[in-house]
Amino acid sequence: MRRIVLFSVLMSLITTTLLAGGYQVRLQGHRQTGMGLIGTSTFGDASSLFYNPSGLSLMKTKYSILVGGSAIFSTTSFNLKNSVYQATTDNPMGTPFFVYAAGKITDKLGFGIGAYTPYGSSAKWGDDWEGAHLIQDISMKVIFIQPTLSYKINDMIALGAGFVIATGDVGLHKALPYGNATEMGQASLEGKTTSFGFNAGVMVTPNDKWSLGLNYRSEVTMGLEDGDATFKIPSSVESVIPAENKFDAELPLPANLDFGIAYQATEKLLVSAEINYVFWDTYDTLKFEFKEKPELLNSSNPREYSNKMIFRVGGEYVFSEKFALRVGAYYDPTPTNKDYFNPETPSLNTYGLSFGFSVKPVKNLAIDFSYLHLETQKSERSYTPEYFTGTYKVRTLIPGIGISYNF
């Protein structure tokens, strides 16, 4: 019962601020987050469920339970081109979380189930800012639930795969060019969906020192059908545009192909590097199709994202049974197009620096901390269909905490 309460509290809290380029979030384990979000070739506990499911059959203990979350404090600053006008976001705190439970059924077969939040975005620019006609605020929440099996073929090769049930909702507000004497018109769009995907990986451990991991997470298309569209418009305009409407839209959650390599340099020091290839080019156009007055309201909005490769390095040093320290860094080039850059997703080329540590007050139980600091390049970007150009910069601070219980 208590667990159910905890889970529903977590569900109600999550509003995840965009992170890893576009609206992907990889804060699915504090060990990995501390090491620069590296996890494809490392293993040991139930968090492999997300980073590389093949790791479940390689867990060091028979059972592993992890619960954790992060707090995302992200602010975007904006300077309108050719103007002294500046704006900053007032984003709500993002709260991505994860819950994993896994166990080894036999020496070779591992099973686990987890819930985590690999995509999300939230930006709040305010109702009256100069880009209000593009976006006032947006919130996208996605939860993946993933039952997973992992099988260790031999001492060198392990496989793993999970089935993904994705539930999500998206809500946004933007200004409409139908204002009355005192305020702008406003559109609010809200939709929910459930979709499916998979997560599969392989781990190769040629010896005690090296491990190589390859993982693929499929694209999940969030098809929002019969979403609610509400237009706050002057009463006299309601004769032309209905105030209540339904809409369909599709938002792709891109596929990822990850390759990582880890090296146990000494008994205490682990170093790792990895590459994530993200198939963002699927996010080409954001289309809204309305049930009523489609001829007036339907819109096709170019996004033109492109595939991107993220480079990461990280390491872990185990000082004692009671304390381990981690650091990491990465460069995450933005998938957004500089001519179709909409402030709803102010994603820029980003540098990430992380550290983290675990303390074990008692045997089997660890408290894990991570801290990730993101800085973007200051960049001029345009949304050319609306002639909206300015300079953006984003700063994000993400402390996180979690508990691992491995027994």
Added chain:
Amino acid sequence: MNIRNIFLLLALATLFACEPSLDEFTTSAGSADFSKYVSIGNSLTAGFADGDVYLSGQLNSFPAILAYQMQAAGGGEFKQPLMYDNYGFGNRLLLDASIPSPRPAGVTPDERNFASVAGDGPFNNMGVPGAKSFHLVPGAEVYSNLNPYYRRFAAQPGVSTVLGEAMAQNATFFTAWVGSNDVLAYAYEGGASDSITNPALLQQAVTGIFGGMASNGAKGAVANIPYITDIPFFTFMNTKLPYYGLVLTEQAQADALNAGYAPLNAFIKSIGSTDTLAFNVGPNGFVIVDKDIPWGIRQMKEGDLFLLTLPTDSVKNYGYGSQTPIPDNYVLTTTEVTKIKNATDSYNLIIEGLATQLGLALVDMNEHMNTLATTGITVDGITFTEDFITGKAFSLDGIHLTAQGNAVVANFFIDAINAKFGADLKHVSPRLYPGIYYFQ
């Protein structure tokens, strides 16, 4: 490391300044100095729109937009005599999309809109709706008490003048766009009342204004006067109701009208004219009052303009334009249009001459309006035309600009200022300003 320390560390980490900073945009003022900018003019300067002076209109006045861009080049604060809400003196029009037509907002404005705000002055924006050129200069002290808009912010109603108050602020830069009302007040009444300002009088006033503002070495930009007969107030109704719009379907109707006007026709012939009235089945010119012909009544011809104020109900249902001549104040005749254009040409020669003499930047608003009326003006993907409402440039009163229109005008000033003074003020995007406002 114990747990308390760890929490402390995390708390510290999140206390880092969260907001990434950006350098403010800067640009050059060239040989101009924008530190104290004062604008002088009429309703177009005040930000009047939709039949009233109201808060958001003022905030989006062209001088306010210009002042904002100047802030990137050393410009200072720009104070305006703001209303307290968006209903001004209670005359605000909104577009009722269900009719579709403008209609009064019908909202009681904030009481404070009617009280003096002079205590907050002096104001950088010295635009006074309704003011003609000679209303702005010394000698017109009484005007500061008569004009309700100026009385609101005049330092001493009955004593102050716009020029006096503007000069007292010792501006380093000024804009002046004056003279429109010197023809508009006459045109607005269809030439039936009020009068066109004698160019000599305007010359005296404008010389005082431009010279006075520039007397301390301030630089400035001035605009000439467009042909006001191209604005929707004088064009729109004619697209709905052409001058030959008296359509008779039966011979009996034509016969009755011909019989009715027979005595007048007899008189016209008796004084040796052939300009008689005649009605046939099919389209006919409407009957109007024209005080510039001796017998005072004739049928409309090409070039005569209906005003936006024309009571179309009376035309449809009460014989306006057939049995009853349409009153003078709803029509601008070709003769009156010519008088207005001639006066405008004289004014513009004076304004242009003074601008050259005083080294001021000149905004050729006459030419810009001409472009608007012929080909339209496209800025950032928005095409502005002279069309009422759909043209986006003019607000619901058919005379004054929308905020988007003001942004376009501000860009014209910016171009002229940059060219004249080697400044580098940047354009604004009209897309970021409101267009038409809708009823409730």
